Amino acid sequence: MDAMGMPAMDTEVMQECIEACSACEQACTMCADNSMSDGMMKCASMCMDCADVCNTMMRMMLRPSGFDMVAMQTMLAACVAMCSACADECGNHSEMSETCRMCAMACERCMKACQAMMDMLRAAEMA
Secondary structure, eight states: OOTTSOOOOOHHHHHHHHHHHHHHHHHHHHHHHHHHHTTOHHHHHHHHHHHHHHHHHHHHHTOGGGOOHHHHHHHHHHHHHHHHHHHHHHHTTTTTOHHHHHHHHHHHHHHHHHHHHHHHHHHHHHO
C-alpha cells in the first residue's frame, strides 16, 4: 500500500485495461447502431449496455485518487460479466455481420484485460 492507502498498482496492466475498455466501448457503440438498423434489437440493447459498463469502468480507472478496492473489484467483475454476455450475443451473428465479429473480439479482449486487472489488484492487496 502507498501513503494514501492504495495498493501498489502495475500501471501497464491498468493502461491495457483502460485501452481495452475504450476499444470495447467504441466497438459496442458501432455494433449497436448497426444491429438496430438490421433489426437485431437484443444485440443492439446488449451492446449499448456493454458500452455503458465499459465507459464507467474506464472512467473509474482514470480516477485512481478516489480508488476503493471493493468498488473497483466489483465493477471489474461486472465489466467481465457484461462483456461475456455481449460477446456471446454478438458471436451468434459474427458469421453474417463483420461488426458483430469485431465487437465480440473487443469484448473478449476487454474481459481478459479486466481479469488481469482483478488479478493484479488481488496480488497487490496481499502484498
